[in-house]
Amino acid sequence: MSTTLTRTPDQRDPAFTGRRRLRGLAWLMVRQHRAALIACAAVTLIGAAWMIHERATMLDTLHRAGWPGKTPDTLDGPMLQRLDTSFGDVARYLGYLPMLFGVFVGAPLISSDQEHGIARLVSTQSVPRLRWLLWKLGFALTLVVVTTGVLGGLFGWWWRAVRPVVSSNWLDGAVFDNTLPVLIALTLFTTSLGIAIGVLVRRAVSAMVLTFFASAASLLVADYLKPRLATPRRVAFPLDGAHPAVLDDAVQVDQWVGTASGKVYGWGTCVNDAATDACRAKLGIVNSVWDYFGYDQMATIQWTAAGLLLGASALLVALIVWRVRRQAL
Numbered sequence: 001m002s003t004t005l006t007r008t009p010d011q012r013d014p015a016f017t018g019r020r021r022l023r024g025l026a027w028l029m030v031r032q033h034r035a036a037l038i039a040c041a042a043v044t045l046i047g048a049a050w051m052i053h054e055r056a057t058m059l060d061t062l063h064r065a066g067w068p069g070k071t072p073d074t075l076d077g078p079m080l081q082r083l084d085t086s087f088g089d090v091a092r093y094l095g096y097l098p099m100l101f102g103v104f105v106g107a108p109l110i111s112s113d114q115e116h117g118i119a120r121l122v123s124t125q126s127v128p129r130l131r132w133l134l135w136k137l138g139f140a141l142t143l144v145v146v147t148t149g150v151l152g153g154l155f156g157w158w159w160r161a162v163r164p165v166v167s168s169n170w171l172d173g174a175v176f177d178n179t180l181p182v183l184i185a186l187t188l189f190t191t192s193l194g195i196a197i198g199v200l201v202r203r204a205v206s207a208m209v210l211t212f213f214a215s216a217a218s219l220l221v222a223d224y225l226k227p228r229l230a231t232p233r234r235v236a237f238p239l240d241g242a243h244p245a246v247l248d249d250a251v252q253v254d255q256w257v258g259t260a261s262g263k264v265y266g267w268g269t270c271v272n273d274a275a276t277d278a279c280r281a282k283l284g285i286v287n288s289v290w291d292y293f294g295y296d297q298m299a300t301i302q303w304t305a306a307g308l309l310l311g312a313s314a315l316l317v318a319l320i321v322w323r324v325r326r327q328a329l
Helices: 026-032 034-064 077-095 097-116 118-123 128-166 182-203 204-228 274-284 295-328
Strands: 233-238 253-260 264-266 285-293
Touching: 026 034, 026 128, 034 077, 034 128, 034 182, 077 128, 077 264, 097 118, 097 128, 097 182, 097 204, 097 295, 118 128, 128 182, 128 204, 182 295, 274 285, 285 295
Parallel strands: none
Antiparallel strands: 233 285, 253 264, 253 285
């Protein structure tokens, strides 16, 4: 009589896969960056729940007060201030995301591996350097896209529902930078910037400090260039007349006074003159002239900004790949 001996696989055996579903570099990315992965998951879930709750609460309060049947200027002022403050708080926290991703995800992503010899160790385990690098970049940038995509989409959904009653106009950083697609593109840029600085510096802490200042400077430059991404429109209307309908939800860029023929003067012309009306009559000033961006230009400006940021991010990623492939690990 023959017998068949079976051996229960030993989980300590390297050949045993057990219940592990991730292998190779996928397992390494999750294992090595599990803190960042958990933090991003927590931020996404908590932030999403917070915004959904705040949106529902805000709309419920406004509807009980009679909006949209009542115009915002007829509603209770302290109530509007309280709701606007809660909206601004969420916007402020979202505004930290590009900096946080750049400093805490981007800067140490590769520099930490280089500093502690992990990159050299991985390259000796039959893993091509380019493959390892692409996994690192893909993991970090995927975290950025998922986290900011969810939060930016929900924030835009909230803002569009309460747009007439919040003080932030659509060109303010509180709205423009925190809604899609700008939030994703801006955070991809700061993260790529942090990775590039880390690759050049090769020290995690130094890279994080430099990324903080470089990201802050980049955000200031982006804010300065934002109103220059499209051409403002111009409208003229009687000096003391009502604003035309085209200025509803518009963002004022500049203000002038002008004549019927279209000649414009600075908005303060004749204001301090002893005889203001006589001064205006002499110059032929009869109109108030506004340069403005219409609400329908928001999408164009946002996608232009996002395109420039994504292009800059792509250049940084190309620099990272080129540099890592050439330098010693």
